[in-house]
Amino acid sequence: MFLVRLLVKNAFRHKLRTALTILGMTIAILAFGLLRTVISAWYAGVEASSASRLIVRNAISLVFFLPISYKEKIRQVEGVESVAQANWFGGIYIEEKNFFANFAAEPETYLELFPEFVLPPEQKNAFLHDRKGAVAGRKLAEKFGWEIGDPITLKGTIFPGNWDFTLRGIYTGRDKSVDEAQFFFHWEYLNETMKKTIPRRADQAGFFIVGLKNPNLAAEVSAAIDAQFKNSLAETLTETEKAFQLGFISMTEAIVVVIRLVSFIIIVIIMAVVANTMAMTARERIGEYAILKALGFGAPYLATLIFGESLFITSLGAALGIAATFPAAKAFGNALGQFFPVFNVAPGTVYLDIAASVVVGLVAAVVPTLRAVRIRIADGLRRIG
Numbered sequence: 001m002f003l004v005r006l007l008v009k010n011a012f013r014h015k016l017r018t019a020l021t022i023l024g025m026t027i028a029i030l031a032f033g034l035l036r037t038v039i040s041a042w043y044a045g046v047e048a049s050s051a052s053r054l055i056v057r058n059a060i061s062l063v064f065f066l067p068i069s070y071k072e073k074i075r076q077v078e079g080v081e082s083v084a085q086a087n088w089f090g091g092i093y094i095e096e097k098n099f100f101a102n103f104a105a106e107p108e109t110y111l112e113l114f115p116e117f118v119l120p121p122e123q124k125n126a127f128l129h130d131r132k133g134a135v136a137g138r139k140l141a142e143k144f145g146w147e148i149g150d151p152i153t154l155k156g157t158i159f160p161g162n163w164d165f166t167l168r169g170i171y172t173g174r175d176k177s178v179d180e181a182q183f184f185f186h187w188e189y190l191n192e193t194m195k196k197t198i199p200r201r202a203d204q205a206g207f208f209i210v211g212l213k214n215p216n217l218a219a220e221v222s223a224a225i226d227a228q229f230k231n232s233l234a235e236t237l238t239e240t241e242k243a244f245q246l247g248f249i250s251m252t253e254a255i256v257v258v259i260r261l262v263s264f265i266i267i268v269i270i271m272a273v274v275a276n277t278m279a280m281t282a283r284e285r286i287g288e289y290a291i292l293k294a295l296g297f298g299a300p301y302l303a304t305l306i307f308g309e310s311l312f313i314t315s316l317g318a319a320l321g322i323a324a325t326f327p328a329a330k331a332f333g334n335a336l337g338q339f340f341p342v343f344n345v346a347p348g349t350v351y352l353d354i355a356a357s358v359v360v361g362l363v364a365a366v367v368p369t370l371r372a373v374r375i376r377i378a379d380g381l382r383r384i385g
Contacts, residue, residue, distance in 0.1 A: 007308045014281070018313060021277045025317025025360070026324065028270035029353050033325035034332065035263040036349045041333075041342055042249060042256055049242040051215040053113060056208040056225055057244075059235040062088075065204035066234050068191075073228060074208055079221040081213045084109035085187055085205035091154030091163060093144065100140055102154065102183040104190035105209075113211050116174040123148065123169035131189050133168035137180035141170045154183075159190065161197070176344050210238070267356050275364035278310050282368030289372045290381045299373040306372060310365035311358065318357030322350055 012018055056074060058064035068085060075083045086105040092098060107128055111117065119127070119135065127133040136146060146152065152165045165185055173180050187205075194202040212221060222238040229236045239247075249256070282289075289302055325345055333343030 007305070007312050010281075010305065011309050011312050014284075017277060017280070021274060021313055022317040022320070024273050025270055025314055025357070026320040028266050029318045029321025029357060030324050030328060031266050032263050032356060033321065033345065033349055033353050034328060035259050035266070036352055037325070037329050037332075037343065037345050039256060039259055039263075040344075040346050040349065049240070049245055050116075051218065051240065051242075052212045053241040054210040054212065054218060054222060054225075054238055055241055055244040056210060056236050056238045057206070059226075059237040062207065064234070065201075065206055066208070066236065068203045068205050070229065070234075070236070071205070071208060074210060074225055077221060077224045077228065079213050079217040079224075080210055082109050082112060082211040084113055084209045085207075086110065086184075086209060087187065087190060087204075087206035088158070089154070089156070089185075089190070090158040091156055091183075093152070093154055098144075100181055100183060101179070103185075104187045105184050106187045107184075109211075110184065110209065113209050116178045117171040118174055119169045119171045127168035130166060130168050131186055132165055134165035134183060134185040135169040135171055136167060136183045138170055138172045139180040140183060141167070143181075146170070159194070159201075161193075163193075177342060179342055267360065271360045271363055274310065274314060274360055275367065277313070278306065278364050278368045281309070282306060282372055286372070286375060287381060290375065290377045294377050294381070302372050303369045306369045307362065307365045310368075311361035314357045314361035314364070318353055322353050325349075325353070 056066070056070075058066055065087075071083050071085055074080060084106040086103050089102045089104050091102050093100070111119065111124065117135075117137075123135075127135055134152060136152075141147070146167050148167055148170065150167045152167055154163045154165070155161075156163055171180070191202055210221070210225070212218060218240050222240075225238045226236050292302060329343060329345045
């Protein structure tokens with residue numbers, strides 16, 4: 001207990017310098033935590049992917065459609081439990097800045113394939129029986145102030161025109177990793193409209209979502225589906241939902257690498273700041289260390305004082321930084337919800353923050369400790385006064 005009190009008093013002997021060092025550590029941990037949370041948010045779709053779902057798309061590119069007739073052929077493949085067609089709609093609400101994920105999907109099977117979308121039974125029933133009905137995620141509904149029964153009009157980009165919907169359901173995520181900012185509606189509504197306006201674009205699906213009877217058969221089922229449409233006018237590429245999500249992330253891998261690099265550069269910078277603080281502290285206390293050595297206190301005791309003070313400063317700064325990360329992440333997620341629909345501080349990020357603070361504290365104390373334990377008593381006593 002005495003040693004702890006001594007460490008605290010030593011740390012705040014130079015109050016301004018210590019306060020600025022703690023502030024710098026707090027900002028560094030806050031920035032580090034936010035950057036790591038951005039990386040986690042980037043991979044949120046991958047982490048939320050189900051092993052029991054496959055995505056079937058055009059082998060050339062996702063922008064090319066597949067005939068709706070493929071649905072029944074896919075359903076007949078051994079190991080397939082259910083199939084739902086879907087199209088990326090790409091609609092805009094009121095103005096272009098209001099961008100969010102919106103799909104046209106076969107409603108009943110789609111909801112069965114995504115049990116993580118929790119929808120009250122009465123809302124689900126209303127949605128299934130309304131051809132112009134739509135379902136929105138909780139965060140999306142809160143953002144625009146939507147309530148059940150509200151009329152919603154999206155301006156089509158891929159599919160031209162103004163599209164009118166009635167909000168019949170608001171889903172919540174089964175857990176924190178679920179994207180609550182999606183919007184989906186009946187695929188038949190889209191298809192029927194295409195038949196009237198642009199017949200050549202009717203009866204086509206952007207991709208098929210396949211539910212597996214056994215997740216362990218994903219590779220075999222994928223190969224069987226692709227073999228069925230080999231050498232056709234629209235060959236398929238079937239992959240797990242996780243691989244499908246990773247395909248999008250790979251397009252921006254350079255950005256993720258830069259964010260990772262910046263996050264570690266921040267830690268290196270604050271390490272230099274704390275090391276400078278500890279070096280100044282050790283230089284000022286050389287005489288005190290010499291007296292302690294003269295009284296019989298050895299190198300382990302001096303090392304404990306210096307390392308303890310360094311770890312106390314970094315730990316206090318880290319605690320403040322971690323505490324500030326949560327409200328900052330919430331504000332960041334609200335501001336950029338259209339880009340990061342899932343923006344939560346993961347436990348792993350907190351552990352990294354703690355580990356970073358410990359590493360900074362230990363590394364910053366190495367040189368001052370070596371200097372203190374190596375100095376001769378006579379040389380240290382000459383510096384008193």
